[in-house]
Each structure stands twice: as structure tokens, then as C-alpha cells.
Amino acid sequence: MGVTAADIYRTFASREASGVSPAYERLALAVSRDAELLALIETLPPAKRQPNLLFAVVRLLGGPVEDAAAFRAHVLANWPAIEAEVLTRATQTNEAGRCAVLLPVLAALPQPIALLEVGASAGLCLYPDRYAYRYDSHLLGDGEPVLDCTLTGSAPPTRVPTVAWRAGLDLNPLDVTDADDVAWLDALIWPEHAHRRARLRAAANVVAADPPLLVRGDLVDDLPALAALAPSGATLVVFHTSVLYQVPAQRRAAFVDLVRRLPGHWIATEDRRVLRHDGLPEPPGEGFHNVLSLDGTPLAWVRGHGQAVTWLG
Incomplete structure (x- = not known):
């Protein structure tokens, strides 16, 4: 069995967000335990399942990323628009x-x-x-x-x-x-x-x-x-x-x-x-x-x- 979306979000929380972004650590851990959100994420091509891509798209579209419950409700209510944006975008962090x-x-x-x-x-x-x-x-x-x-x-x-x-x-x-x-x-x-x-x-x-x-x-x-x-x-x-x-x-x-x-x-x-x-x-x-x-x-x-x-x- 390959790497699951739950694995990706858990790893992001512990390796990348921990100590750097409490909000994204909380969010990624919450997503990693949410069967409904994971099922949606698993419908995306593997290259589009990155936490940073999904979180950035939600931010771009004016959605909440500080509170896990508000994020969940927003994603479930607006998935078609979020999915379309995720499919056309890539993480291009220019730091x-x-x-x-x-x-x-x-x-x-x-x-x-x-x-x-x-x-x-x-x-x-x-x-x-x-x-x-x-x-x-x-x-x-x-x-x-x-x-x-x-x-x-x-x-x-x-x-x-x-x-x-x-x-x-x-x-x-x-x-x-x-x-x-x-x-x-x-x-x-x-x-x-x-x-x-x-x-x-x-x-x-x-x-x-x-x-x-x-x-x-x-x-x-x-x-x-x-x-x-x-x-x-x-x-x-x-x-x-x-x-x-x-x-x-x-x-x-x-x-x-x-x-x-x-x-x-x-x-x-x-x-x-x-x-x-x-x-x-x-x-x-x-x-x-x-x-x-x-x-x-x-x-x-x-x-x-x-x-x-x-x-x-």
C-alpha cells in the first residue's frame, strides 16, 4: 500500500509545521483524522495532495485556516471551487x-x-x-x-x-x-x-x-x-x-x-x-x-x- 493522504498530513504536521506554524500543525493533524476530508483529498492526483497546496488555496479563496472545525465546514461546503483551484495551482513558495x-x-x-x-x-x-x-x-x-x-x-x-x-x-x-x-x-x-x-x-x-x-x-x-x-x-x-x-x-x-x-x-x-x-x-x-x-x-x-x-x- 502506498502513502495515504492521512500519512501525508501527519508527516507535514510533525516534520514541517511543528514549531513553525501552530495553525498548520493543528489543521494538518485534524485533517489526518478526518475520513470525509481525506476521501476528498484522495480523489486528487497524488501531486496535488500536499497540505500546503490545499491550505493555500483555501486562504486564497478567503476561507478559514486558523480553526480546524471552521476549515472543515468551509472545505465540505465549497469543495468544487477548491478542487478546481487546486488542480490549476502548484506550490510556488518564493521565499x-x-x-x-x-x-x-x-x-x-x-x-x-x-x-x-x-x-x-x-x-x-x-x-x-x-x-x-x-x-x-x-x-x-x-x-x-x-x-x-x-x-x-x-x-x-x-x-x-x-x-x-x-x-x-x-x-x-x-x-x-x-x-x-x-x-x-x-x-x-x-x-x-x-x-x-x-x-x-x-x-x-x-x-x-x-x-x-x-x-x-x-x-x-x-x-x-x-x-x-x-x-x-x-x-x-x-x-x-x-x-x-x-x-x-x-x-x-x-x-x-x-x-x-x-x-x-x-x-x-x-x-x-x-x-x-x-x-x-x-x-x-x-x-x-x-x-x-x-x-x-x-x-x-x-x-x-x-x-x-x-x-x-
């Missing part, structure tokens, strides 16, 4: 805070760099040179927003990267100047995270002032042509954060094979169950951690929204 965990690696590469993000959403993570950073008490850069990150196991970086070119690839690129697209990005932010909503607005202003090249396409079929547009005098850096869990395993393997053969470097920030590495130590403390890797070599455990980095070794 600028993730630049804080990428920055130490980006700054250490030969400069200038040509940034190419796979699963770029609206492209907010393509501007690590434009934001400011606070690593514990160490300030770096002078832009907005200021991204806070706790570093363990290394000194903070001393410079921001020099970005000569930036481009993104996505099945459905979002536009920060489109109110509907920004509403979806906002809906994907978890209920209690007001600081992330403010960060989204500030980062969207940066992107709107100097839009990147965003290409609608597939991470295997269309990556080589986009990578070929990078200027020859810059170090190509292909990167992605929390994207590969949405890609079927066979396609994921084809992408890894392709990206390893491209010139330049490959930075990944992914769940260790999705992009596997041998011999990893246990992640630090509580909460869900991804693995930050460079060219397939794991470097650090990182929190999902860029709030902490713990370097390996």
Missing part, C-alpha cells in the same frame, strides 16, 4: 529568505556569477546581491528586505556576490507586477508569518524594478537552451530550493544527470529524502531541515525558509 543560506556559497565562487534558478516562481531568489543580511549580529549589504539567518559552524560571509546575469525556469512563471500572482504568493505564506509577508512585498519591489528573464519551461527539456544564454565571462550557477519533491523520481534523476554535465556549478537545497546523500549526520535539533549542497557534495543543514544554517564537519 527571498532562502538567499541567506545560498549567499555564503555564492560569494565563495569565482565572480561574477550568472544565476539560473530552476523552479524560479516569480524570481525573488535571483537577487541575492540586492538584499541585506543579518547573520546573528553581523550585518551585510544595505538593501531591503533584511534577511535574518543564524549561522552555526562558520564565520559569516564578508561580501555579497556580483551577479552579471539572472534567469529563471518554471512551468508557470509568476509576475510580481500581477496582483493575482502576488495574491497567490501571499496565500502560500503560513498564517502566523507576518514578517514573511512584509519580506515578500519588499522583495517584489526589488524584482519589479529590474525584472529577470523568466522562461516557461521544463527543468530537463528547456534547461540547456537557457543555460546557453549565460554570458561567457561569468560563472554559471544553476540552483534550486525545495523544488525536486514536485518532480517524479525518473525525471528528477534525468535532471541531476543533466545539471552535472553543464558548465559552472550546481547548488541544491532539498529534502534529504528527495535528493539523497550518503553518510549524512543527523540534522540539528528540532524542526525540518533541508540539505544545502554544491555540485552534489552536502555542505550544511538549512531551515526551510532560510532562517538557519548548520555547516557539516
Whole structure:
């Protein structure tokens, strides 16, 4: 028997929402025990059963996500509209805070760099040179927003990267100047995270002032042509954060094979169950951690929204 919707919601509550969003932890646990809601969720294609997708759609449509009973009643009463929206949407969380965990690696590469993000959403993570950073008490850069990150196991970086070119690839690129697209990005932010909503607005202003090249396409079929547009005098850096869990395993393997053969470097920030590495130590403390890797070599455990980095070794 495969993974059930109940399993998915239980795992989301314990691995991802616990200690990060009390509202989504409560909601996911309640859904995991609700036979009627689970039966509806099981009618969706497997890729559309993610808690974050359903919760964000309910938020987008003006429904309640703080109270489990109100959420249940709303979903049962409005399932056709919710289902239609879930089927047309994907989780495209575009968290600028993730630049804080990428920055130490980006700054250490030969400069200038040509940034190419796979699963770029609206492209907010393509501007690590434009934001400011606070690593514990160490300030770096002078832009907005200021991204806070706790570093363990290394000194903070001393410079921001020099970005000569930036481009993104996505099945459905979002536009920060489109109110509907920004509403979806906002809906994907978890209920209690007001600081992330403010960060989204500030980062969207940066992107709107100097839009990147965003290409609608597939991470295997269309990556080589986009990578070929990078200027020859810059170090190509292909990167992605929390994207590969949405890609079927066979396609994921084809992408890894392709990206390893491209010139330049490959930075990944992914769940260790999705992009596997041998011999990893246990992640630090509580909460869900991804693995930050460079060219397939794991470097650090990182929190999902860029709030902490713990370097390996």
C-alpha cells in the first residue's frame, strides 16, 4: 500500500509545521483524522495532495485556516471551487529568505556569477546581491528586505556576490507586477508569518524594478537552451530550493544527470529524502531541515525558509 493522504498530513504536521506554524500543525493533524476530508483529498492526483497546496488555496479563496472545525465546514461546503483551484495551482513558495543560506556559497565562487534558478516562481531568489543580511549580529549589504539567518559552524560571509546575469525556469512563471500572482504568493505564506509577508512585498519591489528573464519551461527539456544564454565571462550557477519533491523520481534523476554535465556549478537545497546523500549526520535539533549542497557534495543543514544554517564537519 502506498502513502495515504492521512500519512501525508501527519508527516507535514510533525516534520514541517511543528514549531513553525501552530495553525498548520493543528489543521494538518485534524485533517489526518478526518475520513470525509481525506476521501476528498484522495480523489486528487497524488501531486496535488500536499497540505500546503490545499491550505493555500483555501486562504486564497478567503476561507478559514486558523480553526480546524471552521476549515472543515468551509472545505465540505465549497469543495468544487477548491478542487478546481487546486488542480490549476502548484506550490510556488518564493521565499527571498532562502538567499541567506545560498549567499555564503555564492560569494565563495569565482565572480561574477550568472544565476539560473530552476523552479524560479516569480524570481525573488535571483537577487541575492540586492538584499541585506543579518547573520546573528553581523550585518551585510544595505538593501531591503533584511534577511535574518543564524549561522552555526562558520564565520559569516564578508561580501555579497556580483551577479552579471539572472534567469529563471518554471512551468508557470509568476509576475510580481500581477496582483493575482502576488495574491497567490501571499496565500502560500503560513498564517502566523507576518514578517514573511512584509519580506515578500519588499522583495517584489526589488524584482519589479529590474525584472529577470523568466522562461516557461521544463527543468530537463528547456534547461540547456537557457543555460546557453549565460554570458561567457561569468560563472554559471544553476540552483534550486525545495523544488525536486514536485518532480517524479525518473525525471528528477534525468535532471541531476543533466545539471552535472553543464558548465559552472550546481547548488541544491532539498529534502534529504528527495535528493539523497550518503553518510549524512543527523540534522540539528528540532524542526525540518533541508540539505544545502554544491555540485552534489552536502555542505550544511538549512531551515526551510532560510532562517538557519548548520555547516557539516
